[in-house]
Amino acid sequence: MADVRSPTLPDAQTAVEAPPSPTHVTIRREDYRPPDWLVPEIALNFTLGIESTRVQSKLQVERNPEAADKGDVIRLNGDGLKPAGVWIDGTPTDKWSMDCGDLLIELSGEAHEIGIEVEINPAANTKLMGLYASNGMLCTQCEAQGFRRITFFPDRPDVLSKYRVRMEGDAGQFPILLSNGNRIAHGDSADGRHWAEFEDPFPKPSYLFALVAGDLKANRDTFTTMSGRKVDLAVWVREADLPKTQHAMDSLKLAMAWDEKVYGREYDLDQFNIVAVGDFNMGAMENKSLNIFNSAYVLADQETATDADFDNIARVVAHEYFHNWSGDRVTCRDWFQLSLKEGFTVFRDQSFSADVGSPPVKRIEDVRVLRAVQFPEDQGPLAHPVRPDSYIEISNFYTATVYNKGAELIRMFHTVLGPEKFRAGTDLYFDRNDGKAATCDDFVAALEGGSGVDLEPFKIWYSQAGTPKVRARIEHDAEAKIATLHLEQHVDPTPGQPDKQPMPIPLRTALIGSETGHEICPERLIVLDQARQSVMFENVTEPPLLSINRNFSAPIIVEAERSPGELERLAQTDTDPFARYEAMQELMMRALVVGARGGDMDREPVVRAIGATLRSNSLDPAFKADAIMLPSESLIADRMDVVDPDAIHAAREELRSAIGSALHDELIAAHRSDSAAGDDLSPAAKGVRRLRTVALGLVGAANPSEAAGLAKAQFDRADNMTDRQGALGVLVSLDAPEREAALEAFYHRFHDDPLVLDKWFALQASAQRADTVDQVLRLAKHPDFVMTNPNRLRSVAGVFGANHWAFHSADGRGYAFLADMIIAADKLNPQVAARMVPPFGRWRRFEPKRAAMMRQQLERIAATPGLSKDVYEQVTKSLA
Numbered sequence: 001m002a003d004v005r006s007p008t009l010p011d012a013q014t015a016v017e018a019p020p021s022p023t024h025v026t027i028r029r030e031d032y033r034p035p036d037w038l039v040p041e042i043a044l045n046f047t048l049g050i051e052s053t054r055v056q057s058k059l060q061v062e063r064n065p066e067a068a069d070k071g072d073v074i075r076l077n078g079d080g081l082k083p084a085g086v087w088i089d090g091t092p093t094d095k096w097s098m099d100c101g102d103l104l105i106e107l108s109g110e111a112h113e114i115g116i117e118v119e120i121n122p123a124a125n126t127k128l129m130g131l132y133a134s135n136g137m138l139c140t141q142c143e144a145q146g147f148r149r150i151t152f153f154p155d156r157p158d159v160l161s162k163y164r165v166r167m168e169g170d171a172g173q174f175p176i177l178l179s180n181g182n183r184i185a186h187g188d189s190a191d192g193r194h195w196a197e198f199e200d201p202f203p204k205p206s207y208l209f210a211l212v213a214g215d216l217k218a219n220r221d222t223f224t225t226m227s228g229r230k231v232d233l234a235v236w237v238r239e240a241d242l243p244k245t246q247h248a249m250d251s252l253k254l255a256m257a258w259d260e261k262v263y264g265r266e267y268d269l270d271q272f273n274i275v276a277v278g279d280f281n282m283g284a285m286e287n288k289s290l291n292i293f294n295s296a297y298v299l300a301d302q303e304t305a306t307d308a309d310f311d312n313i314a315r316v317v318a319h320e321y322f323h324n325w326s327g328d329r330v331t332c333r334d335w336f337q338l339s340l341k342e343g344f345t346v347f348r349d350q351s352f353s354a355d356v357g358s359p360p361v362k363r364i365e366d367v368r369v370l371r372a373v374q375f376p377e378d379q380g381p382l383a384h385p386v387r388p389d390s391y392i393e394i395s396n397f398y399t400a401t402v403y404n405k406g407a408e409l410i411r412m413f414h415t416v417l418g419p420e421k422f423r424a425g426t427d428l429y430f431d432r433n434d435g436k437a438a439t440c441d442d443f444v445a446a447l448e449g450g451s452g453v454d455l456e457p458f459k460i461w462y463s464q465a466g467t468p469k470v471r472a473r474i475e476h477d478a479e480a481k482i483a484t485l486h487l488e489q490h491v492d493p494t495p496g497q498p499d500k501q502p503m504p505i506p507l508r509t510a511l512i513g514s515e516t517g518h519e520i521c522p523e524r525l526i527v528l529d530q531a532r533q534s535v536m537f538e539n540v541t542e543p544p545l546l547s548i549n550r551n552f553s554a555p556i557i558v559e560a561e562r563s564p565g566e567l568e569r570l571a572q573t574d575t576d577p578f579a580r581y582e583a584m585q586e587l588m589m590r591a592l593v594v595g596a597r598g599g600d601m602d603r604e605p606v607v608r609a610i611g612a613t614l615r616s617n618s619l620d621p622a623f624k625a626d627a628i629m630l631p632s633e634s635l636i637a638d639r640m641d642v643v644d645p646d647a648i649h650a651a652r653e654e655l656r657s658a659i660g661s662a663l664h665d666e667l668i669a670a671h672r673s674d675s676a677a678g679d680d681l682s683p684a685a686k687g688v689r690r691l692r693t694v695a696l697g698l699v700g701a702a703n704p705s706e707a708a709g710l711a712k713a714q715f716d717r718a719d720n721m722t723d724r725q726g727a728l729g730v731l732v733s734l735d736a737p738e739r740e741a742a743l744e745a746f747y748h749r750f751h752d753d754p755l756v757l758d759k760w761f762a763l764q765a766s767a768q769r770a771d772t773v774d775q776v777l778r779l780a781k782h783p784d785f786v787m788t789n790p791n792r793l794r795s796v797a798g799v800f801g802a803n804h805w806a807f808h809s810a811d812g813r814g815y816a817f818l819a820d821m822i823i824a825a826d827k828l829n830p831q832v833a834a835r836m837v838p839p840f841g842r843w844r845r846f847e848p849k850r851a852a853m854m855r856q857q858l859e860r861i862a863a864t865p866g867l868s869k870d871v872y873e874q875v876t877k878s879l880a
């Protein structure tokens, strides 16, 4: 599954004793036992209707020879289901009972056929888990535990079955019927109804089951695999959206070719379908051969989608496609192993995006996401290892730690082994585990087997939570021409893990000459695996500058002793683009932290470094845009002992304004560079557009009225959504008449396009203004605000939760608003509601008044009657 990239920022912590609830049970990894019964085959028969769908299932069950329990009962998970009939070997039976929603059936023999009939109401399914209705169509979402809302089944990833699926429904309402695998038969039945039957030859867990029925049209194409097999591809959408599907199709074909080239993985069925759905909890879902997508990750054209949207579509299409091997062919033994498929697949999609775009810029973006979402997770009450030890609600563990830090862990394996040995390891992993449900240990064992390298020490990255901090100091003996790098590592305690062990940390390191600016000691890989370690560099002919954790080779926080002058020099000379970006960020961060503490900011080195970056002829515009962007307010907050959001905001605005006025001409020049055609999606053209808007934002910090005029001009003449949204993004934070005019024009033009309307809501919820709380209160009452649609809810409440200054508004109204949203959303869609809790999490780090108000809101949520286990878990952990 792919996450949505709405930046809800986790934060964190103390406790009300919420009443223990019998359904809120903690599940532990150490309690894993193999299933008692296996289900090698299942046949499903759906009689489809929006308000009533009948599901008849036939399960071929047999005892698992590996099971410890030889009891006479099979437990089939259910959630909100009532059996209308149960059969054993074709005979109706009453030897069943219900237990916490599950169906228990008494069985005496070694193998049986179980028949079950249930009736469900897709229209009433606001959780969007299981089978649900969206805009007149029916679709499914089964990961992690949605299948148990469709029929009774051992709903766990280590029960793999061959599926045969028959669907019947009204031919006018549901002209298209799709499920996993190949369509083997279809036909018409009486009364304008029709049916189709699908068979998936690959055994799969229930979370990969999918069904779609609706009035859809396809963008069709074909792909010929490396062994010469032709695969029929289709992207299914509503007819009006067909013109917006080409980018998704192009991305799919690129991803298929890339996985053959880089991982030797070929597609294995005759058909591959993508379906876009308007109401979807996550980004997209990798159901075998029938990927179901949030429409935000399918639909794009120049008019309505930004460059970032295009990039996200390519990324998510590739991600879900790559799951065909890393997830579907080899799946997870249990949900604690989620990172086995997600960490690996995120690493694969990151590598793909880097290969088809700009590798340094992609790396900077990946690290920005990691720092914005995962680092706060690691530092707060919701901290958990990449492979968690326990959960109450598994949906809460589709986190940046499992996904993004998990990907960093795979990247470290790749760094340590090198591409050839890594590939030998993944080949062995796929060969050994094909058709099986595997564990993270199986993955590491295969990498070791393929490469011949012992990776045992690295396994601590799966089990130990928290972001390691590495202190680095370099000592230079000019006479002996020797430099010594002193390294020290430390991990702060996290919930349940008070004492931490040293971790192996791969650090790509080089030394840059402070006089010549040349790489005087070429890059080498240092693996820091002790609490303290020193490394020598020879032939150091001039005072060295430390370039460390190049390309972000480890997901850590580096605290290096470097003066502002040294950082400024590195920002211009470092031979690693990421390290150069990093030097710039650190330079700005140092000034901002001083400013936020009420001290005098040293702006000069920052202004000089940004000026040099803007004037450079050798840097590409996308890199420039990244390098001159100031660290976010929440990142600055991470550096403060006591967080004062107003002081942080003021310091950041002051520095932005200083840059905007000192570098006015350079910024205007960057804004005016006009060499990218609106339909040019090359990395270079995207970079030009990006820099145009980032530069304009800095101008606006110093001279709001000039920026408002320029932004409105950019808005009016834009022939693409990137420039249009960029201009509006600058305007929403300004007090200028152009603001209202542009917002109104945008709404007027796009109010019928839900995905673009989401942008209109999100831009206002992200505005850096004193009255943003009032604005979001108004937005939540807007007739186009629909709480049942996850994208719309996230575009207001999710985005607002990540708007540091506004959310932490001193009067506490931001807290009250988000808590109201969580409570209301929880009644409809607990999964989406729970994902809005993290901004409350780090309340302990805030100044006392805000801390008390945040805690109060958490307690208010916790005391809400009928709270879901999703929100219950997030809130009680935040208070603990």
Ligand SMILES: [Zn+2]
Residues within 6 Å of the ligand: 001, 002, 319, 323, 341, 342, 345
């Ligand atoms: Zn995924």
